[in-house]
Structure formats: C-alpha cells, structure tokens
Amino acid sequence: MQNPQTTNTIQGFQELFNSGDISLISAIIYDNPDQVLSKIAKATPPKATELIQSIYRKPIKESLISKRIKEIKKHNCPAVVSAIPQRAERFGAIAQEAGADIFVVQSTVCTVKHLSNEYKSLDLGKFIKRMKIPIIVGNCVTYNVAIQLMEVGADAILVGVGPGAACTTRGVLGMGVPQVTATVDCAKAREDFYKKKKKHVTIITDGGMSTGGDICKAFASGADAVMIGSAFARSIEAPGGGYHWGMATPHANLPRGTRIHVGTTGTLEQILFGPAKLDDGTQNLMGALATAMGSVGAKNMPQMQKTELIIAPSIRTEGKVFQQVQRVGMGKS
Secondary structure, X not given: OEOOOOOOOHHHHHHHHHOOOOEEEOOOOOOOOHHHHHHHHXXXXXXXXXXXXXXXXXXXXXXXXXXXXXXXXXXXXOEEEEEOHHHHXXXXXXXXXXXXXXXXXXXXXXXXXXXXXXXXXXXXXXXXXXXXXXXXEEEEOOHHHXXXXXXXXXXXXXXXXXXXXXXXXXXXXXXXXXXXXXXHHHHHHHHHXXXXXXXXXXXXXXXXXXXXXXXXXXXXXOOOEEEEOHHHHOEOOOOOOOEEEOOOOOOOOOOOEOXXXXXXXXXXXHHHXXXXXXXXXXXXXXXXXXXXXXXXXXXXXXXXXXXXXXXXXXXXXXXXXXXXXXXXXXXXX
C-alpha cells in the first residue's frame, strides 16, 4: 500500500494497481493540487512545514471524496479511503456510498479506549459493524492493543509508531517501538486471535521500510502486507516531485513529520519489479522479496513468516568498510 500526497494522479494509481498495489486516498482538499504540490517542492527547509500546515488547514471537500473514488474505480483500481477517528463516521459513510473498497481509520496511536474532552470519541466496534466494507485500523505496536482492535472487528491492523522516513513522532513525543518487535508482537496477537475466533486479521507493517531488505524483514517478522511511502515517492509517477512528507506534518498545533527529499530514481515498475539500475536495494522490491524467500527456503508467505530471526545490530555494516568509505551500495545512507 502507498500513502500518496494527492489524488490527482489517477493514471499513477492505475499503474500502481496494475503492479499489484493499492491506492489510498488520505487527503482531498484541492480540485487540482498540482500548483500546491509544486509550492511544497520548491519551499526552503525552514518554511516547508509551515507551508504544508497552511495548505492542509483548508477543509476537506466532501464532494471530492466521491469524485476521486469514482475516478479511481473508472480505471479498474480498488479505492481505499483513510480518515482520522474524529471524521470516520461522516467520511466512512460517504466513501462507502461512492463505492470505496476499503476504509481506514488511522491515527498516531489507535485504541478502543480513546477518550476526549473536545469531541465525541469514535466507538470502533459500532462503527465497524455498521460499515459493509472491510475496515483497516491503526496504528498500534503492542500485543494487547492489537488483540483489542481485533476483538471489535478490525479486518486489518496497521503496525508502527514513528518509524517512517519523514516521521518525527519519536523525537516530538518520545514514543515508539522498533518495527520488528512491533510486528512480531502484533503477529502473535493475530495467531492467538485466530486460534480463538477462527478469523484471520491482516497485519500490515506501516513505515520504516525503504529497501527490499527492509520489506523482507517485515514479512519475516510476521507481516501479511506492508505500507510504504518513501520508496514510492522516488518514482517518476509520484506527485511529490521527489519530495515526501509525513502524515502528521500538517498538524496545526504539533507537527510530527517533516518534508524530506528522496529524489526521483525510476519508474514505479522499476521500483517494484526492476530491472534495478541502482545498487542500494531501493529498486526491484518484489525481486528482492522473491530472492529472499528462496534463500531461506520459504515456498510461500506463511513459511516466510516463520523464518528464524536473530538480533544483529551490525549486520548491515559488517564487512562493508569500502562501501562506507566510498559511499556506494549500502554505504550511501
């Protein structure tokens, strides 16, 4: 899954789906966002966050939710709509009526026990029961919270707090769990829940993956799917023009993301299926996954999820002195 910054590039969505991807609508504000995206790309680093805040401060146009969904569906792509819990009731109804395939309820940390003095808290259980399309809920990083989300009916869970390339949550809020640990714990919750209820809840590792190796480790940790942003932001088709920004960057009072330059390195097809022209693992992600599965003897994803894991902090740097000094291959980052 990808989390793009605009819904204007419908052709790009079609190419993503044809490559086996899903398009996620997360912000619908402008009829034609090209000029806005250009301003974000040209902004100086000190002004970028302030500009993004001002751009996203405008209210979402409800009419555009239906319009974008229909445009995407016209190209035979599944449309997935995302909203924060406060707006899930309203936007969920609009999205479902317009033909969305999946609805996502997403916040920095999602829980069935959320309380607020400023607005009515979303009753996740009741909301999921009312909706007739699959519901993805996130984000979470612990076994207990994952179990609770599964028990109220979530069809899939997004896992991860703060690992994204453009996310600053761990610095701003001082919270987060390493992605492998979070994925392993939530995958264990999935297995235990299945034994009890005979329902498989999809675990989606969200954030912190920019190379094929990162994605392979996510699946080896127990993920059923991955949500990646910066890897796709490098594509020619991406609307950000070589820039990528975190989902919480526009927050009016406490931004928890920033704009980063990732560059433009190739087409979506190259990034997903190759042939790779770069040596750092950022292209041919599916080829990397297939090769890794073959290397560990996994014939399918359930076998990949049971791959033995070890803790090896220096595994990426061991024996890579020349690459690091010359800043090639794995020494670029």
